[in-house]
Amino acid sequence: MKVSKVIVTLLNGLPETLSLLIASFFFASLIGLGMAWLYLRKNPILSALAKFYLGIVRGTPPLLMLLLSYFGLPKLFTLVGININDWAKIFFGIVGLSIGWGAYLEEAFRSAYLSVDKGQYEAALSVGMDAKHAFFQILMPQTFLIALPNIENLLIGLVKATSLVYVMGMVDMYSEATDLSNQNQGIYQLEIFIILALLYWLIVLLIEWVFRMFHRYYRYVEI
Amino acid sequence: MLLEIKSLKKKFANNTVLKGINLSIKAGEVVVIIGPSGSGKTTLLRNINFLEQADSGTMVFKDKQLNLANLSNEEILWVRRHTAMVFQNYNLFKNKTAIENISEGLIFGQNRSKKDALQLAKKALDSVGLLDKQDFYPAQLSGGQQQRIGIVRATVLNPDIVLFDEPTSALDPELVGTVLYDMKQLADQGQTMIVVTHQMSFARNVASRVVFFADGEIIETGTPSEVFDHPKNKRTKQFLSAIAEDY
Amino acid sequence: MFDSNFAIQSFPKILAVAPMTIYLSIIAAIIGLILAVLIAVVRERKVPVLSPIIGIIVSFIRGTPIIVQMYVVYYGLPQLLIALQKWGISTNSSGVPAIMVAITAYSLNAASNISESIRSAYHSVDYKQYEAAISVGMTPVKAMTRIIVPQLIANLIPNFSNIFIDLIKDTALVYNIGIVEIMAKANIISSVGFKYIETYLDALIIYIIICWIFAKLFQISEVIIRRRVFATQRIN
Structure with missing residues (x-):
């Protein structure tokens, strides 16, 4: 079997891997921002809720998160009389990964926000900005820049976690590899998985490169 | 009177930091507040533009009566838009270039167009000879340059009062002079200023009035020569003799 | 329902x-830690040839899913052993036990992650501390072991704790090669009556408790070590 055939077969799964990655990261960011906002409201009930959520997710293997989403969500929805059993599998994949990564992003956003120098906010107020402008012009961009290394790590972790959607029968790059390896009855299995690993590595290197470029662009912004 | 503060009180937990301050300032005056560290000088300054809020007291600013214990958001914003502050640690916006630091308040505090704001900022930056630094981020500038831009950021807003919170304390000794020079220029132009500082020579040479502050109270106030050469209060004398070599 | x-x-x-x-x-963490120290030394000392090669391997391992790494070892280890036989080294390539595969894959994974944490913990120790130690007459070795390493360990613990907990969670994948741990057992029990949610929730609770216990243990050990190293406690 030719290497090129392996690569082409594995790349068939790339669109699924990428759409899962992008959608999950998008929704995880929304969850993360929302939870961070709740946490920082200084409302004891809301922040306890956010803390509880983080505590649960921290101890949950991503695989289990996906399984619970896939098997648990339909049951939960039947309780309120909605049948989601035949929704696309990618939906459950996105839910599982977003809930998991949302918690980690929440932590990244919150700790970054808290480490922005308080004097920056005061300076914004002192030149006559209102709280909203001070937040959007000064606090938020700085929070984002501080959180960037963590965001990068989480995104890379998410790339790797997308390989776990095989448990619900989605056909991503990883599933293409296992299928191919089974079809070949034990020949070239090592080669297939090494090529698969190289493809994942390439995606991760690409992400690292993008973040490095971004970092270079903002190299003079020392926060 | 431009600003009149009456019996301003401020407590942090059990610690009374300001014990009923009365202070009046005329337009064009340069009031320099001196006194030991931790005496509440900075807190007083921060109470004037409400970065801290007083527990009680009143303030008349530009003929507007304000109850310090009960301020509306509009009042807070109004005062902040007619005052400006220069910070000890400069506090330039780290994610903005020098010129953006100056234009930011014009755009978001005074609702000017971006184009106008940048034009004004450019002019202001040029007037202190720092135009070549307009696209630099704070991290690329020396402390002295940062603080001078901090002063421009404050004065470009054309505020009625500029509050200086120990503007030279964080600077290397050789950079202090450039900042003090800019401040003196401002004073000469008739800018009303309240300056908290340990630079006694500045107080002596530039102040129209010196206020000696200790333990959350104004102990003594007068012209520089009254306070420095003929201090009436025992604590003022003690303080001045302790720092004698400085002025 | x-x-x-x-x-x-x-x-x-x-x-x-x-x-x-x-x-x-735990096995993977211990082997990983030992390898990680070696990797960190090689990379910090910039050993020619070896350092860049190891750098690439670490980047590769950190950039690929653990399940893929596991299969690379699963299929690759027997082939490696056969190759070693050809070179005259006596090995038994038939039937490498699954647990060996898992330990190899997870140790290598742990080693790459821990080595990066060690390096960043090392960099976060103020270099002036080393200079001060030398200036009071310590030998470079003494300065390292008495001044730098204790501070490095204190800095390392939070990251190490995270890596260890990730390791626990990642072991949920070894059922794929036939090792019976929490996830495998949950799958086996539920496959009888297709009651997945029940056993998965059981597994969830067990994982959360295990992770929580280890996170606490690391937290406590960090406090103790910080107290011994800095005579203070980091305020959280």
Whole structure:
């Protein structure tokens, strides 16, 4: 079997891997921002809720998160009389990964926000900005820049976690590899998985490169 | 009177930091507040533009009566838009270039167009000879340059009062002079200023009035020569003799 | 709908295999730590040839899913052993036990992650501390072992704790090569009656408890070590 055939077969799964990655990261960011906002409201009930959520997710293997989403969500929805059993599998994949990564992003956003120098906010107020402008012009961009290394790590972790959607029968790059390896009855299995690993590595290197470029662009912004 | 503060009180937990301050300032005056560290000088300054809020007291600013214990958001914003502050640690916006630091308040505090704001900022930056630094981020500038831009950021807003919170304390000794020079220029132009500082020579040479502050109270106030050469209060004398070599 | 009796009955059965999860994580963490120290030394000393090669391997391992790494080892280890036989080294390539595969893959994974943490913990120790130690007459070795390393360890613990907990969670994948740990047991029990949610919730609870316990243990050890190293406690 030719290497090129392996690569082409594995790349068939790339669109699924990428759409899962992008959608999950998008929704995880929304969850993360929302939870961070709740946490920082200084409302004891809301922040306890956010803390509880983080505590649960921290101890949950991503695989289990996906399984619970896939098997648990339909049951939960039947309780309120909605049948989601035949929704696309990618939906459950996105839910599982977003809930998991949302918690980690929440932590990244919150700790970054808290480490922005308080004097920056005061300076914004002192030149006559209102709280909203001070937040959007000064606090938020700085929070984002501080959180960037963590965001990068989480995104890379998410790339790797997308390989776990095989448990619900989605056909991503990883599933293409296992299928191919089974079809070949034990020949070239090592080669297939090494090529698969190289493809994942390439995606991760690409992400690292993008973040490095971004970092270079903002190299003079020392926060 | 431009600003009149009456019996301003401020407590942090059990610690009374300001014990009923009365202070009046005329337009064009340069009031320099001196006194030991931790005496509440900075807190007083921060109470004037409400970065801290007083527990009680009143303030008349530009003929507007304000109850310090009960301020509306509009009042807070109004005062902040007619005052400006220069910070000890400069506090330039780290994610903005020098010129953006100056234009930011014009755009978001005074609702000017971006184009106008940048034009004004450019002019202001040029007037202190720092135009070549307009696209630099704070991290690329020396402390002295940062603080001078901090002063421009404050004065470009054309505020009625500029509050200086120990503007030279964080600077290397050789950079202090450039900042003090800019401040003196401002004073000469008739800018009303309240300056908290340990630079006694500045107080002596530039102040129209010196206020000696200790333990959350104004102990003594007068012209520089009254306070420095003929201090009436025992604590003022003690303080001045302790720092004698400085002025 | 949700069979709570089944969930309760299954819980002790799943809990009974939890030691496998913990055993695997601890072994991988220990081997990983030892390798990581070597990697960190090689990379910090910039050993020619070796350092860049190891750098690439670390980047590769950190950039690929653990499940893929596991299969690379699963298929690759026997082939490696056969190759070693050809070179005249006596090995037994037939039937490499699954646990060997898992330990190899997870140790290498742990080693790459820990080595990066060690390096960043090392960089976060103020270099002036070393200079000060030398200036009071310590030998470079003494300065390292008495001044730098204790501070490095204190800095390392939070990251190490995170890596270890990730390791516990990642072991949920070894059922793929036939090792019976928490996830495998949950799958086996539920496949009988297709009651997945019940056993998965059991597994979830067990994982959360295990992770919580280890996170606490690391937290406590960090406090103790910081107290001994800095005579203070980091304020959280």
